[in-house]
Amino acid sequence: MISVEEALAKVLSLAPAPKGEAVPLDQANGRVLLQPAVSRLTQPPFNASAMDGYAMRLVDLPGPLRIVGTSAAGHPWTGTPTPGTAVRIFTGAPVPPGYDHVELQENTSVKGEFVSVERPSSGRNIRARGNDFAEGDVVEAGRLLQAADIGLLAAMNLSAVTVARRPRVAVLAGGDELVRPGSPVAEGQIVSSNDLAVAALARDAGAIVDMLPIAQDTEESLRQSFDAARGADLVVTIGGASVGDHDLVAKVAAGLGMERSFYKIAIRPGKPLMAGHINGGALIGLPGNPVSAIVCAILFVQPLIRRMQGTTAHSPLRRGLLAHDLPAEGPRQHYLRATLEDGDLLPVIRPFTDQDSARLSLMAQADALLVRPANDPPRKAGSCADFIPLRR
Numbered sequence: 001m002i003s004v005e006e007a008l009a010k011v012l013s014l015a016p017a018p019k020g021e022a023v024p025l026d027q028a029n030g031r032v033l034l035q036p037a038v039s040r041l042t043q044p045p046f047n048a049s050a051m052d053g054y055a056m057r058l059v060d061l062p063g064p065l066r067i068v069g070t071s072a073a074g075h076p077w078t079g080t081p082t083p084g085t086a087v088r089i090f091t092g093a094p095v096p097p098g099y100d101h102v103e104l105q106e107n108t109s110v111k112g113e114f115v116s117v118e119r120p121s122s123g124r125n126i127r128a129r130g131n132d133f134a135e136g137d138v139v140e141a142g143r144l145l146q147a148a149d150i151g152l153l154a155a156m157n158l159s160a161v162t163v164a165r166r167p168r169v170a171v172l173a174g175g176d177e178l179v180r181p182g183s184p185v186a187e188g189q190i191v192s193s194n195d196l197a198v199a200a201l202a203r204d205a206g207a208i209v210d211m212l213p214i215a216q217d218t219e220e221s222l223r224q225s226f227d228a229a230r231g232a233d234l235v236v237t238i239g240g241a242s243v244g245d246h247d248l249v250a251k252v253a254a255g256l257g258m259e260r261s262f263y264k265i266a267i268r269p270g271k272p273l274m275a276g277h278i279n280g281g282a283l284i285g286l287p288g289n290p291v292s293a294i295v296c297a298i299l300f301v302q303p304l305i306r307r308m309q310g311t312t313a314h315s316p317l318r319r320g321l322l323a324h325d326l327p328a329e330g331p332r333q334h335y336l337r338a339t340l341e342d343g344d345l346l347p348v349i350r351p352f353t354d355q356d357s358a359r360l361s362l363m364a365q366a367d368a369l370l371v372r373p374a375n376d377p378p379r380k381a382g383s384c385a386d387f388i389p390l391r392r
């Protein structure tokens with residue numbers, strides 16, 4: 001069995017170089033920038049007023065100053081400032097060169113054509129040209145674009161960007177006992193939940209998901225499913241990974257020419273995880289237990305999908321304080337389902353007493369996965385521990 005770290009490195013090495021596609025900005029949210037975006041503008045493009053008030057020369061304060069014009073956003077004043085004058089100005093309007101101060105209208109009094117400053121404000125209330133960004137400034141590739149990035153790119157006068165193509169992920173659940181949610185469930189059958197949960201995680205990481213029909217526990221059925229998955233960048237199988245007589249995924253995949261990268265890792269839950277290449281794409285074989293499938297999808301499938309898009313692959317690790325004592329760990333790195341509570345400095349993390357890898361209800365309640373290294377000694381309440389947050 002290899003370590004989690006080693007397994008993750010091997011999984012990430014299955015990713016081909018990302019491919020780009022140009023998308024208009026209104027479709028770029030949640031996508032990964034693949035080519036650096038270079039600003040076509042300087043912002044602000046001129047010294048701009050930060051307030052509604054009067055532009056003036058600081059040396060002329062407190063006035064009275066003769067009001068010689070108006071500068072509004074989109075309508076600059078084009079005159080030439082002279083000593084002892086001011087210009088009525090509005091937020092965002094160009095400050096005429098020669099004036100070095102904008103006074104808020106609340107701090108002034110106006111009599112006829114003249115304005116006087118009663119309480120000068122401490123700042124200049126001018127946003128210098130280029131103080132936000134300059135022409136040629138770059139938003140680096142690899143960035144996962146969010147709302148503020150989209151705004152920034154638009155302000156940079158870009159209408160489209162090159163983002164990574166979304167990886168196509170085929171999700172394949174297998175098992176004679178499985179039926180689709182909402183169907184009649186006969187004795188001995190269970191509802192297939194893993195494929196939907198894994199598909200949701202894959203989409204969260206940026207993939208386009210193809211949900212394949214549920215495969216039966218026969219070699220022929222699995223072969224057909226792998227055939228249907230051709231063209232996918234990643235095939236994720238669920239179940240049939242262990243050593244039982246009906247656990248056929250590895251056998252069928254091998255028969256189809258899979259190049260196996262590894263099988264089995266020192267992890268709890270998820271020991272029988274498998275990864276490799278098949279039909280020109282990557283393959284991850286997840287174990288069937290629902291919690292194992294979800295935990296392994298978070299730890300391996302999502303990072304691989306992110307790597308395929310050229311962005312940070314690893315799930316973030318945070319620090320917390322243990323809510324209660326924990327016994328020594330066994331030989332596998334353990335990801336315990338846990339809740340989080342606010343703490344003074346760090347969040348307090350409380351793993352569930354029951355860590356059964358079939359208890360989906362506890363997985364759904366969990367705020368975090370507490371990470372305990374293999375052979376970790378007993379830990380006391382209040383000691384520091386790493387966790388992966390599960391909620392946005």
Ligand SMILES: Nc1nc2c(c(=O)[nH]1)N[C@H]1C(S)=C(S)[C@@H](COP(=O)(O)OP(=O)(O)OC[C@H]3O[C@@H](n4cnc5c(N)ncnc54)[C@H](O)[C@@H]3O)O[C@H]1N2
Pocket residue numbers: 173174175177178190191192193194195238239240241242243244247269270271272286287288289290292357
């Ligand atoms: N003798 C051994 N038995 C098992 C071992 C072992 O090392 N030696 N490992 C255990 C571990 S750990 C896990 S995890 C499971 C993994 O088994 P499989 O990947 O072969 O999964 P299945 O046997 O197909 O199913 C296990 C369990 O999960 C349910 N399942 C499967 N697919 C779905 C789905 N799409 N939606 C919901 N639930 C699903 C299935 O009905 C079973 O209850 O093996 C242990 N056994």
Ligand code: MOO
Pocket residue numbers: 267268269270271272287289292357
């Ligand atoms: O490792 Mo299995 O994934 O414990 O349930």
